[in-house]
Amino acid sequence: xxxxxxxxxxxDNIHPFMDLDWLREAYLRVRKDGKPGIDGVTWEAYxxxxxxxxxxxxxxxxxxxxxxxxxxxxxxxxxxxxxxRPIGIPTLEDRVLQRAVLMLxxxxxxxxxxxxxxxFRPGRSAHQALRRIWxxxxxxxxxxILDVDIRKFxxxxxxxxxxxxxxxxxxxxxxxxxxxxxxxxxxxxxxxWHEEEMGTPQGGVISPLLANLYLHDVxxxxxxxxxxxxxxxxxxxxxxxxxxxxxCERREDAEMLMRVLPKRLxxxxxxxxxxxxxxxxFRPPITRDGKNxxxxxxxSFDFLGFTHYWVLGREGRWEVRRKTMSKRLTRALVAISAWxxxxxxxxxxxxxxxxxxxxxxxxxxxxLFGNYRCIANFVHEVRRKWRFWLDRRGGxxxxxxxxxxIIMSYLPLPAPRIVHSVYAAKP
Numbered sequence: 297x298x299x300x301x302x303x304x305x306x307x308d309n310i311h312p313f314m315d316l317d318w319l320r321e322a323y324l325r326v327r328k329d330g331k332p333g334i335d336g337v338t339w340e341a342y343x344x345x346x347x348x349x350x351x352x353x354x355x356x357x358x359x360x361x362x363x364x365x366x367x368x369x370x371x372x373x374x375x376x377x378x379x380x381r382p383i384g385i386p387t388l389e390d391r392v393l394q395r396a397v398l399m400l401x402x403x404x405x406x407x408x409x410x411x412x413x414x415x416f417r418p419g420r421s422a423h424q425a426l427r428r429i430w431x432x433x434x435x436x437x438x439x440x441i442l443d444v445d446i447r448k449f450x451x452x453x454x455x456x457x458x459x460x461x462x463x464x465x466x467x468x469x470x471x472x473x474x475x476x477x478x479x480x481x482x483x484x485x486x487x488x489w490h491e492e493e494m495g496t497p498q499g500g501v502i503s504p505l506l507a508n509l510y511l512h513d514v515x516x517x518x519x520x521x522x523x524x525x526x527x528x529x530x531x532x533x534x535x536x537x538x539x540x541x542x543x544c545e546r547r548e549d550a551e552m553l554m555r556v557l558p559k560r561l562x563x564x565x566x567x568x569x570x571x572x573x574x575x576x577x578f579r580p581p582i583t584r585d586g587k588n589x590x591x592x593x594x595x596s597f598d599f600l601g602f603t604h605y606w607v608l609g610r611e612g613r614w615e616v617r618r619k620t621m622s623k624r625l626t627r628a629l630v631a632i633s634a635w636x637x638x639x640x641x642x643x644x645x646x647x648x649x650x651x652x653x654x655x656x657x658x659x660x661x662x663x664l665f666g667n668y669r670c671i672a673n674f675v676h677e678v679r680r681k682w683r684f685w686l687d688r689r690g691g692x693x694x695x696x697x698x699x700x701x702i703i704m705s706y707l708p709l710p711a712p713r714i715v716h717s718v719y720a721a722k723p
Contacts (some may be wrong), residue, residue, distance in 0.1 A: 306463065310400050311358060311470035319350045326388070326501075334368045334484050341389045348430055349389070357393055358470055364477035365390060367497045369485035374628070382451075384483060384497025394501035397474055405509055410516045415537035416504035420472045422600045423716050425534045426618065426664070429541060429599065432532040434616040438543035438717065439579045440550035443597045445572035446561065449538035451495040453510055454565035455479050458496075461513050462506075478502060494565065499566035507537055515540070526552065534599075537610030541599050543578075550575055580606055580614045602664065614708060617666035625670060629677050636685035644686070648707040651682060655710050663715035673714040681711060 323346065328339045340358050342349055356362035367384030369660075386394065402418070409417065414425035432438045462475060483490045483497065496503045517541070519533050529545030544550040554575050576597045579588050586593050586606070596605040602618040609615040632654065639647055655675055662671055680702075689694035 302664075306465060306467040307404055308467040310404075310466070310468045310707045313400060314354070314357070314396050314470075316350055316354060318348075318399065319354055319392060319396050320346070322399060323392045324348065325395050325399075326391050329368070330388070331385050333385050334365060335387050335389075339388060342392075353393060355423060357474060360470075362393070362474070362477070363480040365475075366482040366484040366489055367500065369468065369483045370499075373460060381498070383499035386497075386500055391501050393474065395476065397471055398502055398505055400471060401466065401716065405505065405512075409508060409512055410520060412516055412519075413508055413512065413535050415535065415539070416508065422536055422661075423664075425536050426600060426602065426716075428532065428534045429543065429604065430616055430618070432534075432543045433578060433604070436530065436532070436545075436547045437532055438532055439577075440544040440547050441576040441578045442542040442544070442550055442553055442557070443572075443574050443576055443599070444540050444542065444557065445569040445574055446538050446540075446568040447567045448495075449566065450498045450507065452567070453495050453507065453566055456493055457564050458506060458510055461509055465509075475502070475506075489639050490692040491658065497528075502536060510564075511535065511538065514561065514566065518560060523553070523695075536600055540598060541597065547577075551565075578604070578606075581608075584608065601662070602667075606664075615666075619663050619667050620662050620670040620674070624662075625674060628674065631679065632678050633685070634680045636681050640685040640689040645707065646710075647682070651678065652710055659710065659713050660715055663713055665714055665717040668712055668714060675712055676710055679704065 323343070324695050326339060330339065331339050331576060353362070365387050367386050367390075370383050370385055371380035372383055373380060406417065412428075413423065414420045414428075433441070458479070459472075459476065462472060478500065479496065480491075496506050516533065516535065519531070523531070527544075527549045529548075529549055531545070531549060533545045534541055534543075542550075543554060544553065561568060574597075575586070576595045577592075578594055580595065581588055581594060586608070588594055594606050596603050598604070598621050601621055601624045604616060604618055605620050606614050607617045632651075634653070635650075636647075639650070655678060658674055659671055662674070683695055683697065683700040686700070
């Protein structure tokens, strides 16, 4: 109610809502299996003296005595070429406090966030963003696609711009001070502290909300309120955190946006990747051999792990389909192979149980209408890799395909299944 009453204005004095019960709820919402930060404290260890720990945390947060510890730098694989992406791992106590502040801020900013934003928001998902793109391209004719890549967004986010954006929504000194401390906390890597003058670490609980707030002002609201008078046709935006595509009805609008977007982002310290950002001619073919008006096949583009492309459907009409990106499929299979190798000596029934969970999870995300062939290929390759590493656990040649097929007859992996259909729900 307080958030609705102050919609469009800065909300003051919200920190009193953050009491001991509030922090306890924040603690329960923190991932129990999250890796510990620089202090090594786990969720279970913090909960041994939970009431005392939370009471101390609350006192320090409100008095200003709380000192945000630096996040622990870690690296996760990015693609299959050996590239890695840095993430930050806050301490457990820091995650609890960030979650508590997130619970305060979310009702305030959610009132002004737009439907085009799908990432890290309650009740919204990547599949809703994918459905929006499908509807825009296949039903609304917005087939000039700007495939935009913001270069190192989480590393280059401007702190001063972000502070201004937060101040426009929240005037509470306790909350603003905490956010400022998290921005200045820095990173601990190889035992050395590094100051971060810009950006917000991926991995922090509060980071996705701050990222959404930043791009709402820089991109979402700008594209909704400022740009339309300069356009000759319709346009849509689908954004999941810093991953985004813009669809235009007319080519001249797409070309205009391609020219002005770098200037708009540059005003706020962001840049578009010159090689990964491109204008895609995604108009449907007009001939049965898949050529468009210029006699060329339509281009494809990638978004949220899927390649979007045109295909001739069973009824003789061209349809937009999505298939698993080849890089994502390769990455998933590399991870499965590494898991099978590491766990090959465990009892087969235990391996089967875990592999079933992994395969089911893959279907839950990639089981889109039109993507059956890719998920069927995925589970086929999982079977091959599982047999390969079982054959290595007690001497090569023990697990022949004949023996493995017998095992699969009573321990089968889940059959390929389409979970999401564009015809089943609207975004």
